Amino acid sequence: MRLTDRQKLILTLVIHEHIQTAQPVGSKTLVLKYNLAMSSATIRNEMSVLTEYNLLRQPHTSAGRVPTEEGYRFFVGNLTQKSTLPTATRRTISHQFYQSRQDVEQWLKLAASVLANQSQAASLVTAPHADKTIFKHLELVAARGRQVLMVLVLMGGEIRQQFITLAEAVSQERLSEVANRISHQCTRCDIDDISRLRPQFDALGQDIIDILVAEMTLIEESVTGEIYLDGMTYVLSEPEFPESDEARQALHILEESSLLENLLASTMMNTDVGGIQVLIGGEGTWDELRQCSVILARYGDPQSLTGSIGVLGPIRMPYDRTISTVQFVANVLSDLVSESLVV
Amino acid sequence: MRLTDRQKLILTLVIHEHIQTAQPVGSKTLVLKYNLAMSSATIRNEMSVLTEYNLLRQPHTSAGRVPTEEGYRFFVGNLTQKSTLPTATRRTISHQFYQSRQDVEQWLKLAASVLANQSQAASLVTAPHADKTIFKHLELVAARGRQVLMVLVLMGGEIRQQFITLAEAVSQERLSEVANRISHQCTRCDIDDISRLRPQFDALGQDIIDILVAEMTLIEESVTGEIYLDGMTYVLSEPEFPESDEARQALHILEESSLLENLLASTMMNTDVGGIQVLIGGEGTWDELRQCSVILARYGDPQSLTGSIGVLGPIRMPYDRTISTVQFVANVLSDLVSESLVV
DNA sequence: TTTAGCACTCTCATCATGAGAGTGCTAATT
DNA sequence: AATTAGCACTCTCATGATGAGAGTGCTAAA
Numbered sequence: 108m109r110l111t112d113r114q115k116l117i118l119t120l121v122i123h124e125h126i127q128t129a130q131p132v133g134s135k136t137l138v139l140k141y142n143l144a145m146s147s148a149t150i151r152n153e154m155s156v157l158t159e160y161n162l163l164r165q166p167h168t169s170a171g172r173v174p175t176e177e178g179y180r181f182f183v184g185n186l187t188q189k190s191t192l193p194t195a196t197r198r199t200i201s202h203q204f205y206q207s208r209q210d211v212e213q214w215l216k217l218a219a220s221v222l223a224n225q226s227q228a229a230s231l232v233t234a235p236h237a238d239k240t241i242f243k244h245l246e247l248v249a250a251r252g253r254q255v256l257m258v259l260v261l262m263g264g265e266i267r268q269q270f271i272t273l274a275e276a277v278s279q280e281r282l283s284e285v286a287n288r289i290s291h292q293c294t295r296c297d298i299d300d301i302s303r304l305r306p307q308f309d310a311l312g313q314d315i316i317d318i319l320v321a322e323m324t325l326i327e328e329s330v331t332g333e334i335y336l337d338g339m340t341y342v343l344s345e346p347e348f349p350e351s352d353e354a355r356q357a358l359h360i361l362e363e364s365s366l367l368e369n370l371l372a373s374t375m376m377n378t379d380v381g382g383i384q385v386l387i388g389g390e391g392t393w394d395e396l397r398q399c400s401v402i403l404a405r406y407g408d409p410q411s412l413t414g415s416i417g418v419l420g421p422i423r424m425p426y427d428r429t430i431s432t433v434q435f436v437a438n439v440l441s442d443l444v445s446e447s448l449v450v
Numbered sequence: 451m452r453l454t455d456r457q458k459l460i461l462t463l464v465i466h467e468h469i470q471t472a473q474p475v476g477s478k479t480l481v482l483k484y485n486l487a488m489s490s491a492t493i494r495n496e497m498s499v500l501t502e503y504n505l506l507r508q509p510h511t512s513a514g515r516v517p518t519e520e521g522y523r524f525f526v527g528n529l530t531q532k533s534t535l536p537t538a539t540r541r542t543i544s545h546q547f548y549q550s551r552q553d554v555e556q557w558l559k560l561a562a563s564v565l566a567n568q569s570q571a572a573s574l575v576t577a578p579h580a581d582k583t584i585f586k587h588l589e590l591v592a593a594r595g596r597q598v599l600m601v602l603v604l605m606g607g608e609i610r611q612q613f614i615t616l617a618e619a620v621s622q623e624r625l626s627e628v629a630n631r632i633s634h635q636c637t638r639c640d641i642d643d644i645s646r647l648r649p650q651f652d653a654l655g656q657d658i659i660d661i662l663v664a665e666m667t668l669i670e671e672s673v674t675g676e677i678y679l680d681g682m683t684y685v686l687s688e689p690e691f692p693e694s695d696e697a698r699q700a701l702h703i704l705e706e707s708s709l710l711e712n713l714l715a716s717t718m719m720n721t722d723v724g725g726i727q728v729l730i731g732g733e734g735t736w737d738e739l740r741q742c743s744v745i746l747a748r749y750g751d752p753q754s755l756t757g758s759i760g761v762l763g764p765i766r767m768p769y770d771r772t773i774s775t776v777q778f779v780a781n782v783l784s785d786l787v788s789e790s791l792v793v
Numbered sequence: 794t795t796t797a798g799c800a801c802t803c804t805c806a807t808c809a810t811g812a813g814a815g816t817g818c819t820a821a822t823t
Numbered sequence: 824a825a826t827t828a829g830c831a832c833t834c835t836c837a838t839g840a841t842g843a844g845a846g847t848g849c850t851a852a853a
Binding site: 266268349362 | 551552553554555586587589591592593594597599601603607609611612613614615626630680681682683686687691692693694695697698701702705789790791792793
């Protein structure tokens with residue numbers, strides 16, 4: 108399918124106009140609004156070609172044209188120039204990050220909030236997560252009775268905390284001693300290494316190691332870290348969801364973390380840090396997203412920790428701007444995360 | 451305002467029926483559906499009395515009756531007996547908690563999910579939070595260069611982590627030593643105590659103490675802990691929100707954490723652990739909630755850590771069941787939290 | 794190849810209509 | 824004195840008819 112320059116222009120204009128008005132766009136409107144040097148009849152002819160190509164479609168015989176999903180895909184693939192975010196916007200965003208608390212969790216929440224506000228759509232951010240869990244540090248804090256708080260720090264900086272119950276009460280001194288021993292012996296070890304070192308420890312140490320290994324296995328098996336969402340209500344204000352039922356389906360995929368992990372897992376597999384994925388209208392696979400588009404990027408350090416960030420909005424979305432926003436925020440997060448990497 | 455038994459009965463039935471059908475209920479329907487031993491004319495007379503009292507209202511002259519907010523309030527205040535959740539349900543719920551991981555965060559997420567599913571409405575759970583922050587334990591883990599991961603454990607079990615940047619790189623040994631010294635010296639101290647102890651430490655120790663105090667102050671100033679939400683999409687499926695715009699307003703109050711903290715702060719002030727608050731139709735104060743009711747309870751240990759849990763749904767809500775569910779989950783959480791208290 | 798002109802199509806807002814549900818009132822009944 | 828049957832009345836809502844408006848596709852002229 109090879110389009111003439113004029114056809115590309117018209118497709119672009121139809122998409123632009125439709126994104127603004129959410130209405131089918133007619134030939135006459137186009138000529139008037141964009142001062143085109145051709146008549147509406149010419150546009151009509153071109154439009155009917157684009158309709159043949161399945162890039163545009165008519166909601167009904169005598170209505171204007173609306174871009175098809177394929178039309179959007181062509182547009183995103185061929186017609187958007189790599190637009191960069193205005194410098195002012197970039198500065199505003201960076202500023203927010205660098206003046207926030209130095210805490211990964213804060214950054215991720217902030218990223219979700221910035222994405223949602225900038226794109227006026229729902230956003231998601233997953234915490235950075237490593238494919239391989241490497242032990243870094245362990246801490247045990249006496250809670251009450253046989254309860255102990257275990258804090259586990261992984262290489263890269265992921266932190267997990269958990270209450271464990273020991274067979275009998277143990278003093279804080281003894282707990283610290285064991286934790287120090289394990290921290291010292293096992294630093295930079297993976298699950299197998301730790302299992303191998305297990306016999307070197309005394310009974311208490313071995314109990315702790317068992318819990319430690321179980322926890323690390325759990326982490327290693329999970330596809331993504333914590334998920335942060337924001338801006339779900341923006342989706343509700345879109346005119347394409349007058350019936351809240353349709354918006355419900357889309358938001359449900361965000362809320363139900365198993366569904367979302369599925370989506371992320373199968374989408375991000377073949378995306379590297381720096382790359383970007385644009386899912387338009389569910390791409391035939393995600394039925395609940397038939398009315399939506401999702402823009403996803405990966406951030407982090409490819410060697411160790413990576414996470415996903417993205418935006419979910421209506422198909423009728425300002426792709427160029429949203430894509431560059433997502434990309435920019437991904438870069439900012441990558442920088443922040445790699446700066447504060449625990450090695 | 452003093453109601454006869456029959457009037458109470460009719461009010462109750464109208465509410466029951468309206469909750470099921472979401473429609474105005476007429477006198478004839480009532481007689482038929484509930485096999486009442488009186489005629490529809492009698493009901494009509496009583497209904498017009500209840501309408502006088504402003505407990506019922508007519509959407510228009512020739513429609514059935516709908517409960518007013520005041521009607522619901524009277525119903526909740528006087529007519530619901532302290533119904534207990536069916537034992538089977540209670541068991542199902544407890545079971546889920548006791549087989550989950552022993553981790554406060556997991557419990558809270560689970561609580562939100564259980565509440566949302568049980569009540570088919572949006573739910574919120576705030577992490578347990580103390581009015582007064584008392585230091586328990588500190589850990590410092592070398593990250594990279596001058597970056598250090600600081601893990602702070604408070605009495606009660608709240609945990610905060612944060613990256614800090616020191617003036618110069620410091621070895622893990624030295625960091626552990628300082629952390630141990632501080633942990634040992636300052637355990638059970640509040641902010642003032644720690645500030646007083648500051649001079650006892652060396653330069654590095656004092657730097658750490660400064661950050662520590664700043665962080666503890668921050669925690670003490672915040673009204674609530676982390677907030678967990680679930681079931682937002684349930685609200686969208688309610689027939690009272692055909693226009694997604696109205697649902698949007700209500701959900702916005704949940705999503706915007708500052709609004710939510712406001713609501714929680716002013717509502718929970720005069721509620722003790724074990725108590726429950728029912729906000730019907732925004733109570734004239736919360737405009738965005740005009741169409742909604744919120745049921746809130748407090749859980750935790752009144753002496754140390756408390757949090758809030760609650761449900762947000764349409765005014766037309768099965769109050770007795772929802773109230774007992776919220777109350778039950780609050781109790782379960784109270785038990786879990788106090789069992790695993792860090793003292 | 795482009796454009797003016799025109800008949801044609803389809804939607805959407807508006808209005809009229811009538812069935813249906815429910816009420817309030819009055820007079821009869823218990 | 825309280826309850827009920829009966830009935831006129833009111834209001835909504837679904838249905839269908841109507842016409843303006845927007846947009847198209849086609850044809851013939853430029």
